[in-house]
Amino acid sequence: MKTEVEKITNLLTEEDRKKIEEAGRILKDGGLVAFPTETVYGLGADALNPEASKKIYAAKGRPSDNPLIVHISNMGALEKITSDIPEKARKLAKHFWPGPLTMIFPKSEQVPLETTGGLNTVAVRMPNHPIALALIDAGGGYIAAPSANTSGKPSPTKAEHVALDMDGRIPMILDGGAVGIGIESTIVDFSTTIPMILRPGYITPEMIREIIGEVRMDPGLVLDDPTVHPKAPGMKYKHYAPKADLILVDGVQEKVVEKINDLVCEAEKSGKKTGVIGTDETCGLYQAGVVKSIGSREDEDAIARHLYGILREFDDLNVDMIYSESFSTPRIGQAIMNRMLKAAGHQVIEV
Numbered sequence: 068m069k070t071e072v073e074k075i076t077n078l079l080t081e082e083d084r085k086k087i088e089e090a091g092r093i094l095k096d097g098g099l100v101a102f103p104t105e106t107v108y109g110l111g112a113d114a115l116n117p118e119a120s121k122k123i124y125a126a127k128g129r130p131s132d133n134p135l136i137v138h139i140s141n142m143g144a145l146e147k148i149t150s151d152i153p154e155k156a157r158k159l160a161k162h163f164w165p166g167p168l169t170m171i172f173p174k175s176e177q178v179p180l181e182t183t184g185g186l187n188t189v190a191v192r193m194p195n196h197p198i199a200l201a202l203i204d205a206g207g208g209y210i211a212a213p214s215a216n217t218s219g220k221p222s223p224t225k226a227e228h229v230a231l232d233m234d235g236r237i238p239m240i241l242d243g244g245a246v247g248i249g250i251e252s253t254i255v256d257f258s259t260t261i262p263m264i265l266r267p268g269y270i271t272p273e274m275i276r277e278i279i280g281e282v283r284m285d286p287g288l289v290l291d292d293p294t295v296h297p298k299a300p301g302m303k304y305k306h307y308a309p310k311a312d313l314i315l316v317d318g319v320q321e322k323v324v325e326k327i328n329d330l331v332c333e334a335e336k337s338g339k340k341t342g343v344i345g346t347d348e349t350c351g352l353y354q355a356g357v358v359k360s361i362g363s364r365e366d367e368d369a370i371a372r373h374l375y376g377i378l379r380e381f382d383d384l385n386v387d388m389i390y391s392e393s394f395s396t397p398r399i400g401q402a403i404m405n406r407m408l409k410a411a412g413h414q415v416i417e418v
C-alpha cells in the first residue's frame with residue numbers, strides 16, 4: 068500500500084479542508100489515517116466499525132486486549148457512545164475538553180467490543196487540535212485512535228516519526244507539524260466511587276482535584292509490586308522503548324553528571340556507542356558520548372515535548388546505551404517519569 072503524506076496547516080484553508088475531506092472518506096470507508104493531536108500523533112479508524120478498529124491493531128502490532136481511545140468533537144457525541152455520564156465527568160469535560168484528558172465510561176451498544184479490547188467500558192477524549200477536530204467531523208464523528216507508532220516504540224510527535232513506523236501500512240498521514248504537548252493524555256476512570264487516574268499526563272491530579280475533589284492514582288502505577296497490575300490494560304506492556312538500553316540516573320545534579328560521565332567512559336571503553344540525555348544546564352558538563360539536551364529544567368513543558376523525539380534520534384544514531392538524567396519535575400514530572408521508567412524498563416541508578 069502506498070502511504071500519502073499530506074501537509075496541512077492549522078489555519079484550515081480551503082485546500083487543507085479538501086485534504087481533510089479526502090482523509091474523512093478513507094475513514095468512512097473503513098481505512099486508517101494518521102493525524103496530529105495536541106498530545107501525540109494518532110492512528111485513526113472509524114470507532115463504530117469493528118473491521119476498521121481491527122486494522123489499527125494489525126498496523127501497530129498492538130495486543131488485541133489493549134483498548135482504543137475514541138476521539139469526539141462535541142458533547143452530543145459523548146451521549147451516543149456512553150450509557151452513563153457521571154456529574155463529575157461532565158464537570159471535568161467542561162474544564163478540560165477539548166484537551167489532553169481521557170475519561171472512561173460504561174459503553175453504549177453503538178461501540179463494538181473490537182474498539183474497547185473486549186471491555187464494556189469506553190475511553191473518550193475530545194482533542195484540542197484544529198486538524199484532529201476537523202478530521203473527526205469529516206470521518207463520521209467517532210475516531211478510535213491510539214498513538215501512531217509501532218506497538219512498544221516511542222509515540223510519534225512528528226509526521227516523520229509516523230512515516231518511519233507506518234509507511235506502506237496505511238493509506239494516509241496528515242502532517243500538521245510537531246505536536247505541542249508531546250506526552251499522551253491523562254486517563255481518569257469513573258467506575259470506582261472515587262475517580263482514579265489510570266495514566267498520568269499533562270492534566271495533573273491537582274488540576275483534577277480543584278474541579279471535582281478527591282481523585283486517586285491507580286495503585287498499579289505507583290506500587291513497586293509486580294502482583295498489582297495497572298487497570299488500564301495498555302499500562303502493563305513494555306512501551307516507549309528506544310532500540311538502545313536506556314538507564315536513568317537519579318540524584319543531585321553534580322553526582323548525576325559525575326556518575327553518567329563514569330558510565331559513558333566505561334561503556335565506550337568496552338566498544339559501545341553511547342548517548343547521554345542531559346539538559347541545557349548540564350550538557351556542557353558531559354565529557355564523552357553523543358550528548359543531547361532535552362531542554363531546560365526550568366521548562367518542564369519542553370522536556371515533555373522533546374522526550375519521544377530524543378529517544379527516536381538515538382534510534383537513528385544506532386547507539387547501544389543511553390544514560391539519562393531523571394526528570395521528576397514539580398508539575399508534570401510524574402507523567403514524564405512514568406514514560407521514562409517504562410522506556411528504561413525501570414533501570415534506575417540512585418546516586
Ligand code: AMP
Nearest residue numbers: 134135188189190213214299300301302
Ligand atoms: P494509547 O492510545 O496507545 O495511548 O493507549 C490508550 C490507553 O488507554 C491504553 O493504556 C489503554 O489500555 C487505555 N484504555 C483505553 N480504553 C480503556 C478502558 N475502557 N479501560 C481502561 N483503560 C483503557
Ligand code: MG
Nearest residue numbers: 213214215222
Ligand atoms: Mg500508545
